Amino acid sequence: MSAGTGWNDVFDFRDYGALLDLVHNSLYAGALLGLVGGLVGVFVVARDLPFAVHGISELSFAGAAAALLLGVNVVVGSLVGSVLAAVLFGVLGVRAKEHNSAIGVLMPFGLGLGVLFLALYQGRSANKFGLLTGQIVAVDDPQLVSLAVIAAVVVAALAVVWRPLLFASLDPELAAARGVPVRVLSPVFMLVLGLAVAMSVQIVGALLVLALLVTPAAAAVRVSASPFLVPVLSVAFAVTAVVGGTLLALGSSIPISPYVTTVSFAIYLACRLVGRVRRPAARAGAPAPAAAHAH
Template identity: 70%
Template sequence: MNDLFDFSDYGRLLELVHNSLIAAALLGVIGGLVGVFVQMRDMQFAVHGIAELSFAGAAAALLLGINVALGSVLGSLVAGALIGALGVRARDRNSVIGVLMPFGLGLGVLFLALYEGRAANKFGLLTGQVVSVAGEQLGWLISLSVVVVVGLALIWRPLTFLSADPEVAVARGLPAGLLSVVFTVLLALAVSLAVQVVGALLVLSLLVTPAAAAFRVTASPVLAPLLSVVFAVTSAVGGILVALGTSVPISPFVTTISFLIYVVCRLSSRRRMRRGWGSREEEPAERSTVDNSSHMALP
């Protein structure tokens, strides 16, 4: 355990990952907001499918010696466009994802097998790693984050309506196909950002788990997104802060923090439900007592 944790140079390491912490916070905001619609539209499987092609794009970029982040984004966009265009309905969407996932994973494995560089670069694409994000890279991440936030802001209300009651929304004239494609592309951008922090295998911990935890404790259309963002930022930034004092990738810490938040929210929800059931059980008894007393008072 002493070899695993070493916080002796923590202050110096913290200065080196200043930009990485900002990037993780941005990812938490994006993941938290996008995750709300992932839950409402039941697209958890889509997140994993897009991550596989994002991994393939990043692996291809690594093999070709170009920007890995750009390759990740391009792979995600291709997957998002295909899923959005071919799978408007949930059943069709899952079928498309089921076809794309093994294809993307196979391509990624092939590109990594052909890559002759450092093994750490290969491993990082799958499980994430702590790196010092350069100013240019941070600018790239900020730009993508702004695109996602602005896109979500523009479609938030109609997409919420469509996600909550698709039949009525379509009857009112909302363009379900267009909204599906636009959101899936925004989801693809969010996935590409997450892959760069936690790796392709563990993207669900930032784009699914925080929102799932938020919906466990509230159904408010305002509070749920806020809690989802708080949970995602806590997981991403907290994972980096803990991982700085270890010799392992950040993903185990990000996923553990995210999972613990979900467990706490689930236990809290269960406790509230039990209290609600208890109060409901007491109400008939109280009414029965009142009724009996009134009958006794009658002559």
């Protein structure tokens, strides 16, 4: 900060109550995004797909930028870009070893297209910036409805495939041997992931999607291995990051996105510390091999 800038210029909570009334849609949208991001993130971490999240977000950004340029619904453009990315990743990366290569090829292409569309767009610069870093304070009623619909579709799809998808994510060979349709579940999850990314891009922007679709779940698995507790913690962490970041940013001149990412990262660091403390304690309390064998 410059010499003439003080903390009072950055943080000002005098009109906090009035501002809070203006962003209730944003808080609802943040809670929806936390729910979806926390649930989907469990499988992103289990299937080791953070790179895919980033790749889909770039094509989602390109679709949203194209929609902005053409003057059509940005949510629809983002959805088209995300679904297209999910399909392309599924087609080009049928084998696990090919996934990263396919994503690495398509990701810069999508980012380049998005930058081109934004360069051609002659409208408000805030709209351009929002696609990259988010614009959660600008959530209106139609956008909130569309986000709620996407969230409902994602949650319903996950409810249907949760158990077989979790089995296939943790041990695909054994799952296939047990008759789980592993090959079918993979593209289904990519489509669900595409919807979740499209939803996230509308709130936190293409550059910060990982903070909600990866970090909360990565934090949850640091403190628990329970198949029930991990998704609960992941959702709680994601909702806390989005809603908490929004509430903090209301009394600040700093954009919301840094608060969301900082809260998310702070939760992850805390969980890493808790995990490190609990791990030696768990080892100390475990029975010795000989004693365990005797029992």
